[in-house]
Amino acid sequence: MTLLNILHYPDNKLRQKGHNIDTFDEKLEKIATDMLETMYQSKGIGLAAVQVNLPIRLIVIDISESRNEPLFLVNPLIIDKQDLITFEEGCLSVPGFYEKVERYNLINFTYQDLTGSKHTMNADGLLSVCVQHEIDHLDGKLFVDYISQLKRDRIAKKIKKAESSNTVPSRKNVPYNI
Ligand code: QAP
Ligand code: CO
Numbered sequence: 001m002t003l004l005n006i007l008h009y010p011d012n013k014l015r016q017k018g019h020n021i022d023t024f025d026e027k028l029e030k031i032a033t034d035m036l037e038t039m040y041q042s043k044g045i046g047l048a049a050v051q052v053n054l055p056i057r058l059i060v061i062d063i064s065e066s067r068n069e070p071l072f073l074v075n076p077l078i079i080d081k082q083d084l085i086t087f088e089e090g091c092l093s094v095p096g097f098y099e100k101v102e103r104y105n106l107i108n109f110t111y112q113d114l115t116g117s118k119h120t121m122n123a124d125g126l127l128s129v130c131v132q133h134e135i136d137h138l139d140g141k142l143f144v145d146y147i148s149q150l151k152r153d154r155i156a157k158k159i160k161k162a163e164s165s166n167t168v169p170s171r172k173n174v175p176y177n178i
Contacts, residue, residue, distance in 0.1 A: 004052040018057040018138035024116035048137030080108040
């Protein structure tokens with residue numbers, strides 16, 4: 001298993017659209033299990049391929065407490081939606097930030113599994129919100145796109161600042177004078 005690198009907002013690569021998958025092979029299976037492992041390691045409940053810089057329509061979700069009920073959604077498509085709710089969302093690509101977003105409580109959607117078989121499913125509550133959030137990623141959309149530009153810009157600035165001090169090996173963070 002390989003841990004994948006998760007892109008962080010405001011990286012423009014998060015704006016890529018995922019293209020439909022038509023080949024169901026071992027390569028797809030490996031990407032899916034690597035994404036699942038990456039999601040579990042980051043304590044997430046959903047991860048879309050676009051978030052790991054793969055522009056394909058693949059999503060992994062596991063909303064179970066026990067972390068052993070993975071759902072692999074290939075080419076998901078919402079057929080029907082009803083009942084608006086407000087839900088506080090986060091995102092592995094927007095670490096540390098949570099905002100209320102309007103979503104549908106009930107959805108009916110279709111998807112293919114990793115072998116290409118087609119399924120139809122109903123979802124409500126957390127699972128429904130998660131599927132809508134992840135499908136947005138496949139269309140280059142993020143939950144912060146639904147909040148005000150002021151809040152969004154503040155979040156972008158804070159994430160950029162955190163990343164420049166945490167991950168760039170700046171001189172002052174080097175413990176010895178090398
Ligand atoms: C999308 O989000 C979602 O900020 C999945 O520090 C979120 O897995 C769907 C996470 C809420 C429905 C409701 C976020 C982990 C995970 C963080 C996630 C963080 C660590 C987010
Ligand atoms: Co997300």
